Amino acid sequence: MxxxxxxxxxxxxxxxxxxxxxxxxxxxxxxxxxxxxxxxxxxxxxxxxxxxxGVKIGGQAVSAEPMEGIRTGLAASSVGVSGPGAEGGASKCPFTGMVNEAFVRSDMPWTEGARQRMENIPASARGMVMQSVERYAEAEGLAEVTETVLDRARSGMGM
Amino acid sequence: MKTWHDIATDGGSDVAGQVAVQADRLAERLSDIRYIVAVMSGKGGVGKSTVAVNLAAALARNGARIGLVDGDINGPSLGRMTGVQATTPPQRTGGAVSPPETTLGVRVMSMALFLRDETTPVTWDAPSQSGGAAWRGLREAGALRELIADTAWGALDMLLVDLPPGSDRLPTLADVAPRIDAAVVVTIPSAVALDVVGRSVRMIQQHLDVSSLGLVENMASHACPHCGQADPLYPPGRTDRLARTLDVPVLARIPFDPVLGMAADEGHSYVYEHPDRPAACAFTELADQLKLLLDAS
Missing domain, CATH: 2.20.25 (N-terminal domain of TfIIb)
Known part of the structure; x- marks a missing residue:
């Protein structure tokens, strides 16, 4: 165009x-x-x-990573824990490049139910929200993000 | 007033350049691969993946360096059939992902290696899954390109690409890969399958630049478990008639063997573990015929 x-x-x-x-x-x-x-x-x-x-409007600022389309394109519900989308199914914007990669995540495990609820969050904001939840859980001394933790984080962080 | 053709660039995004970079990356990855061979059929359920896995094993057993790509993005099965799904997930090495290897050293890449578990569907991140007809095909073609281009294959004698059913799948691979050296078209000797396979072969011959084509007749016969006599499962001669009509060779005839199916379910190499069974001998014959076909071209 x-x-x-x-x-x-x-x-x-x-x-x-x-x-x-x-x-x-x-x-x-x-x-x-x-x-x-x-x-x-x-x-x-x-x-x-x-x-x-697999292109970016505005130009590709950096070389594409291997399996980038698969890694960033699969929905979080599809991504294997150890697969190339292990960053949490982060979505890269095709126009301005990396969005969720700015939000470095911890190794904290998530239950399937908690991960599913993240699907309701727009992909562009998901990494940021998951990082915030993990930080909340770490501050509370929790070892895993469950749906209960999500509810508590939501009320605790005014989400 | 200027038209689209009068303007050289797209204003700054260089989308065409980005697509060219993707193509260059793929071409560079494939530069150390002697032959790229598609295993395909217009018809589903005829045993394409079974043929692909065992052809790869038969070639590797003879010392060839073989890569195997699961081209079925939505229904990947090669991870289980080759046994690599149970191994360590693929790891990134430099600018590529290292493929897991089978016991015979076949390097395998499949979407199954990246999914959560055996029942997880491939779902692409999108604001809505509805209306996906506009973009899902692009996603799948992009995924196929990445599975081929971003895997650290190393030097290979042959890369086999196991395609899902549908006569449109080879054109998709042709759009993605810089060359396809041969297509192994799998059929069973039923009239229903042969009709669809015939259309697929005609489409290749008329529209694609694939220099070598051959048919594989799967489920060609069944050996009696008691006396060993081989009986045809379908009226004989049908596959040969289609081959003559299309002017393509029949590379091999694979007899039905329930042990073959069990080996696939368990991720064991049938050719390696049962080399003397009739179907294993047929896969070895297929490997030999394919090499002859490729070398002749």
Whole structure:
């Protein structure tokens, strides 16, 4: 997809990307001649198609890791504990790159029920939330994240 | 006013360049692999994976360096059938993932190695699973590319890719891989299977650049457990007629053997443990015929 400034008859350049926000991305293009900007707003399906191609709008800042599409694309419910998605099924945004990788997780085990409940959280925020829960559990001296721990963390952290 | 064709770049993302990098990575990984062979069939349930696993074992038993990719992203079975699912999960080594090996040294890569357990379905992270028709195929093709490109195969004499049923699967592999040197098309001698297999072979011949093709007739016969006499399971001659019509060779005929199924369930190598059984001899014959076919091309 390319954008053209009709007035200048000039190809527009990528200026900025924002999101994802509930599956939608904002991609802003600007005309290098007149400076006029336009924003492309994707719906969730369009975002997912780009993501499925294994490319990143805005360019690939770093080389792709081995099995990155599998590692980051599988839902948390599918990922094996020791598999390449062991980071917790973290989802990478196709546009702005790594989102959840910024949130380094501990080795604390999760019960299946607790992990399933994380599926309800948008992928872009899941790593951050899981990290927060693990920190709460560690502070409470707990050895495992269960659904009860999730409920307590939720009320304790005002979630 | 300019059109899409007048503008050289996409504004800064270089999506085409990123896709080219993916293709280069795959080509580099495959550069040390002599032959890439697809094991396929348009029809499901004819024994593609059984043929793939035992063909790999027969080749490896003769000293060849063999890799085996489970191309069935949603229904992976090679992890169990080769026994590697019970071994240590694949580990990352440098820029690739090291494949586990079978007792015969066949290097195996499968989605099954990355899933939580044997009953876990492949579910892709998405805002919603509905409407997935638009992107699920892209995900699966990308996963197949990664299973091939991001595995530390090392130098191989042959990489076998076991494809799921459907005549559209080989074109998907052709989109992903820079070359396919041969296709081993598995059938059983039933008219229903042969119809579908015939369409698949015609599609390959008309639309794909696959230089070598051959049929494997699975469940060709059944040996009486009491007297050893081999009787056909279906009216004889059907596979040969299709092969003549399509102008492709029949590489081997695999007799039915319940021990073969049990070995697959237990992840044991049938060819290694039962080398003298008729089906094991047929897999050895298949390995020899495939090598001849490839060397001739």
């Amino acid at each position: 390319k954008f053209l400034c009709v007035e200048c008859d000039e190809a527009m350049s990528l200026a900025e990307t924002r999101g994802p926000d509930r599956g939608s991305m904002t991609v802003i293009f600007g005309c290098p001649v007149c400076g006029r900007q336009t924003a492309m707003l994707t719906n969730a399906s369009e975002t997912q198609v780009v993501r499925s191609l």
